[in-house]
Amino acid sequence: MLQRWPQVVRYVVSCACIGGLLAAPLDAQPRDASAASPSVFTLVGARVVKADGELYDGLAVVVDNGRIQRIELASTTGLPTPVELPAGSVLCPGFIELCSNLGAKNQNFELASPIDAEASALDASDPSSAHFAKALAAGVTAALVWPAPINLVSGRAFVARTHVTRDEFDCLRVDGPLVFSLGNQVLRMDREPTSRGRALALLTESLRTGGQQSPTFRDYLAGRVPALFVAGDVVDVESALTLFGGGLSMPVLVADLDVRATTERLRLGRELAARKAVAILGPFTFATPENKVRIAGEWDRAGVRVALAGGWPAATPTSLRQSASLAVREGLSLAAARRALTVHAAVAGGVSHRIGAIGSGLDADLVVWSGDPLRLESEVLEVYSRGIRVVHRAALRTPQRAATAKKDIDEL
Amino acid sequence: MPDVLFTPYPFRGDCQPARSTLLLLALGATLFLTSTKLTAQPFSTSWLSGGVLIRDATILTAPDQQHAQTELGSVLIDDGKIKSIGSAVNAPVFARVIDGKGKFVAPGFIDIDSTLAMTTTGSSVAQLTARAEDGFDRFDRDALVGALKSGVTCVYLRPGPALGFAGLGALVRLAAEGSTSVAIGQVLQTEADLFLNLGATQRPIARVQLIAAVRKQLDEARDYRRQLDLYQEELTEYEQQLAKRAAEAKTAGDANVEKKVAGTDAPIAPLVATDLRPAQDAASAQDLQNPNPMQAPPSPVPSPTPPDGSGAGAAAAAPAKDAKAELKKPTQPPRREDLRILLRALDREIPVRCEAHRSSDILNALELADRYGLRLILTGATEAHLVAKEIAAREVPVVLGPLEAPLDMTDELLRRVADNAPALLRAAGVAVWVGSGAEPFSSRALLGRAAMAEARGSGVESIAMVTSAAAALLGVDSVGDLRVGARADFVVWSGDPREPGAVVERVFVGGIEVYVRTETAF
Numbered sequence: 001m002l003q004r005w006p007q008v009v010r011y012v013v014s015c016a017c018i019g020g021l022l023a024a025p026l027d028a029q030p031r032d033a034s035a036a037s038p039s040v041f042t043l044v045g046a047r048v049v050k051a052d053g054e055l056y057d058g059l060a061v062v063v064d065n066g067r068i069q070r071i072e073l074a075s076t077t078g079l080p081t082p083v084e085l086p087a088g089s090v091l092c093p094g095f096i097e098l099c100s101n102l103g104a105k106n107q108n109f110e111l112a113s114p115i116d117a118e119a120s121a122l123d124a125s126d127p128s129s130a131h132f133a134k135a136l137a138a139g140v141t142a143a144l145v146w147p148a149p150i151n152l153v154s155g156r157a158f159v160a161r162t163h164v165t166r167d168e169f170d171c172l173r174v175d176g177p178l179v180f181s182l183g184n185q186v187l188r189m190d191r192e193p194t195s196r197g198r199a200l201a202l203l204t205e206s207l208r209t210g211g212q213q214s215p216t217f218r219d220y221l222a223g224r225v226p227a228l229f230v231a232g233d234v235v236d237v238e239s240a241l242t243l244f245g246g247g248l249s250m251p252v253l254v255a256d257l258d259v260r261a262t263t264e265r266l267r268l269g270r271e272l273a274a275r276k277a278v279a280i281l282g283p284f285t286f287a288t289p290e291n292k293v294r295i296a297g298e299w300d301r302a303g304v305r306v307a308l309a310g311g312w313p314a315a316t317p318t319s320l321r322q323s324a325s326l327a328v329r330e331g332l333s334l335a336a337a338r339r340a341l342t343v344h345a346a347v348a349g350g351v352s353h354r355i356g357a358i359g360s361g362l363d364a365d366l367v368v369w370s371g372d373p374l375r376l377e378s379e380v381l382e383v384y385s386r387g388i389r390v391v392h393r394a395a396l397r398t399p400q401r402a403a404t405a406k407k408d409i410d411e412l
Numbered sequence: 413m414p415d416v417l418f419t420p421y422p423f424r425g426d427c428q429p430a431r432s433t434l435l436l437l438a439l440g441a442t443l444f445l446t447s448t449k450l451t452a453q454p455f456s457t458s459w460l461s462g463g464v465l466i467r468d469a470t471i472l473t474a475p476d477q478q479h480a481q482t483e484l485g486s487v488l489i490d491d492g493k494i495k496s497i498g499s500a501v502n503a504p505v506f507a508r509v510i511d512g513k514g515k516f517v518a519p520g521f522i523d524i525d526s527t528l529a530m531t532t533t534g535s536s537v538a539q540l541t542a543r544a545e546d547g548f549d550r551f552d553r554d555a556l557v558g559a560l561k562s563g564v565t566c567v568y569l570r571p572g573p574a575l576g577f578a579g580l581g582a583l584v585r586l587a588a589e590g591s592t593s594v595a596i597g598q599v600l601q602t603e604a605d606l607f608l609n610l611g612a613t614q615r616p617i618a619r620v621q622l623i624a625a626v627r628k629q630l631d632e633a634r635d636y637r638r639q640l641d642l643y644q645e646e647l648t649e650y651e652q653q654l655a656k657r658a659a660e661a662k663t664a665g666d667a668n669v670e671k672k673v674a675g676t677d678a679p680i681a682p683l684v685a686t687d688l689r690p691a692q693d694a695a696s697a698q699d700l701q702n703p704n705p706m707q708a709p710p711s712p713v714p715s716p717t718p719p720d721g722s723g724a725g726a727a728a729a730a731p732a733k734d735a736k737a738e739l740k741k742p743t744q745p746p747r748r749e750d751l752r753i754l755l756r757a758l759d760r761e762i763p764v765r766c767e768a769h770r771s772s773d774i775l776n777a778l779e780l781a782d783r784y785g786l787r788l789i790l791t792g793a794t795e796a797h798l799v800a801k802e803i804a805a806r807e808v809p810v811v812l813g814p815l816e817a818p819l820d821m822t823d824e825l826l827r828r829v830a831d832n833a834p835a836l837l838r839a840a841g842v843a844v845w846v847g848s849g850a851e852p853f854s855s856r857a858l859l860g861r862a863a864m865a866e867a868r869g870s871g872v873e874s875i876a877m878v879t880s881a882a883a884a885l886l887g888v889d890s891v892g893d894l895r896v897g898a899r900a901d902f903v904v905w906s907g908d909p910r911e912p913g914a915v916v917e918r919v920f921v922g923g924i925e926v927y928v929r930t931e932t933a934f
Binding site for chain 1: 558816817818819820821848854856857860863864866867874910911912913915
């Protein structure tokens with residue numbers, strides 16, 4: 001028996017080596033749900049949503065190693081590995097959900113201190129949450145997850161892809177945006193600030209001295225980290241315009257304004273446009289008053305870059321497109337609505353250099369829709385994350401699932 | 413030739429126009445107007461009438477309740493109805509013409525599940541006699557205009573959210589007030605259906621108690637029906653007996669008269685005038701005690717009572733008196749409005765619209781329909797796909813509630829939503845509809861929800877679902893379609909209403925323009 005030990009050991013080691021060699025390629029990149037994706041291929045046959053938000057026919061998108069290499073005419077010969085998309089489909093950048101609590105684990109906000117720039121939403125998010133897979137299936141390839149904005153400075157949000165592998169986020173940005181808030185939700189009785197005056201004073205002080213205390217503040221003040229500013233009222237917006245003047249870049253405005261006077265809405269839009277502001281609006285539901293929804297179109301025409309939020313995870317998978325559809329009905333143009341879900345959303349999250357548009361050099365986070373995504377009946381056909389197809393509609397409606405459904409009906 | 417016709421100036425010396433000149437001017441104007449119309453299209457015999465013509469638009473209809481179709485043409489409305497539609501429409505001389513180039517004309521949408529402009533939040537106590545129309549604020553301009561801006565001209569309103577029999581739903585049309593163009597709610601049907609709410613997330617014991625209470629009410633209604641039937645039988649018999657007595661009295665009275673003619677000295681008794689009085693007084697007294705419209709009117713034929721006590725008359729009256737004492741008018745059952753409503757449901761005069769979400773509640777509703785012969789419509793029906801075969805076997809229509817669940821699956825009800833429920837139901841043979849749901853401004857959601865249901869396999873095109881198919885479900889044929897003779901309830905859209913950028917430009921209800929988009933073009 002003892003004489004056989006060396007043979008046994010060699011046998012086990014050999015098996016382990018072989019297994020390791022086989023397993024190594026599996027760890028290189030996320031697996032495709034269906035057939036293996038080539039590293040260089042061309043998507044043809046669909047209308048393409050370009051950075052201006054318009055739909056274009058006759059284009060082909062070449063993907064090379066997870067990035068968009070170039071956009072060509074579909075009639076160009078010699079395109080690498082053409083992948084024919086269904087007739088009538090639309091190829092769109094993956095949507096970006098903003099100001100969400102996807103994967104939030106327990107409490108992701110700090111109550112003790114009104115100013116906490118170092119708290120990070122990433123530490124309170126669970127990548128194994130089912131939210132992300134559902135978001136991906138709904139055509140959202142990235143999400144900005146933020147700490148609940150109930151403090152003057154609530155901490156850092158992060159931006160990550162919704163395609164999560166091995167329970168780890170594929171983060172696009174972890175250092176921010178930094179979240180500022182002003183409005184009734186930051187006023188509390190158990191700690192400062194208890195009044196608006198004190199809130200403004202604390203915020204002013206933090207902007208003046210924050211760089212001495214917090215690395216994240218220093219990064220923000222140096223322009224390396226973007227910021228979000230949550231405003232609940234017109235006066236909050238006015239305060240933001242004042243606070244963030246004098247060299248400080250205007251943060252992205254997260255606005256939930258109920259302004260009935262059109263002239264007032266237009267005036268605010270002009271002032272924000274003059275500061276080259278980006279505004280995150282929504283989510284809009286069918287119960288949202290029209291004057292709230294009209295702001296989207298009015299500010300877009302004034303020159304403000306408008307992005308839309310969907311209100312996840314409390315909302316339905318179509319809520320993001322529903323917000324866009326309602327905004328279109330109240331005056332936002334179709335192209336602006338598509339920009340609001342893609343390129344402007346990427347700007348708002350500080351990741352426009354990576355995602356948000358179909359452009360050369362950007363990551364190939366793409367979605368194939370059955371039709372214009374602004375039509376609520378359009379459905380996701382395919383989702384590409386870093387150039388790899390991770391969602392295929394045939395897989396969502398698997399023959400097994402359909403058979404199971406029919407079996408349920410027959411048996412009941 | 414008369415000088416007046418050729419006078420260089422049209423006026424006489426006293427500055428009064430010549431009569432003949434005025435006649436000539438009127439004739440010339442008429443010929444001019446007629447000729448302009450003649451050059452545009454063939455001569456119409458109705459050239460003197462007015463109306464409204466939407467010209468050269470794309471007409472969007474769904475006559476087969478399943479598929480939408482489009483055709484280029486014009487729509488002529490007059491006197492509140494569609495007078496002519498199609499590619500060859502004669503325009504009356506004085507018709508108001510609206511250019512429809514590039515526009516779409518569609519029937520006004522019908523929201524078959526709405527709480528539009530409902531002022532009451534609903535009572536927790538179920539009342540069979542509650543009416544949705546009583547909670548409807550007909551003058552809530554914001555809500556009504558919001559609905560019109562979404563192309564909705566007709567809504568079904570559900571009564572309050574109380575559990576059990578919650579009351580009577582109403583069908584309301586957003587029509588013009590009188591001859592003005594201000595839209596208010598006009599009730600088309602005050603008792604469109606009986607609403608039964610079986611709830612969604614109660615505990616099991618509460619659900620058992622609720623179903624037991626519902627059965628008890630229905631059994632009580634059946635008992636009430638038996639009482640009414642019995643009363644009717646007894647009343648009929650009583651009237652027959654009265655008639656018989658009257659006939660006997662008349663026979664006895666005639667015999668009395670013959671005797672008089674044959675030579676008796678007794679005066680002819682004034683049978684009718686005198687004898688009527690006591691019986692009439694008795695009947696009047698009875699009416700005062702029980703002035704009920706359901707009560708049968710007193711019999712006009714009294715029991716005869718001869719006043720003079722003559723032998724034959726007395727002999728005839730005595731047995732009549734005794735028989736009258738024995739004859740007793742049956743007592744009518746007390747009037748119960750709540751049971752009367754249940755009887756209408758049991759008689760299938762009105763459907764029972766049952767809100768049930770869980771599969772067990774849906775099965776309970778189906779069992780009620782079987783047991784009591786109800787005409788059932790299921791609404792909400794979150795888990796209907798799990799019991800689709802049972803629903804299909806009874807041909808019960810389903811009005812779906814939530815179509816998708818939120819990402820956060822904490823809601824006990826919404827987590828049960830299947831996003832392919834329309835396809836599963838259709839595969840089993842169940843007809844599916846959607847309304848806008850329970851939010852007050854959710855008329856805006858109507859077409860979007862119909863489009864989502866279509867995309868998820870309902871088998872009914874979105875325009876059809878909110879027009880002709882909805883009208884068929886509600887049992888009204890005067891709305892929901894564009895055809896000659898139908899009510900002129902239609903909407904002019906800036907483009908195809910199924911496209912995201914299309915907006916409502918004009919709404920006509922009953923031929924009157926109740927909404928015009930006033931915002932400047934974007």
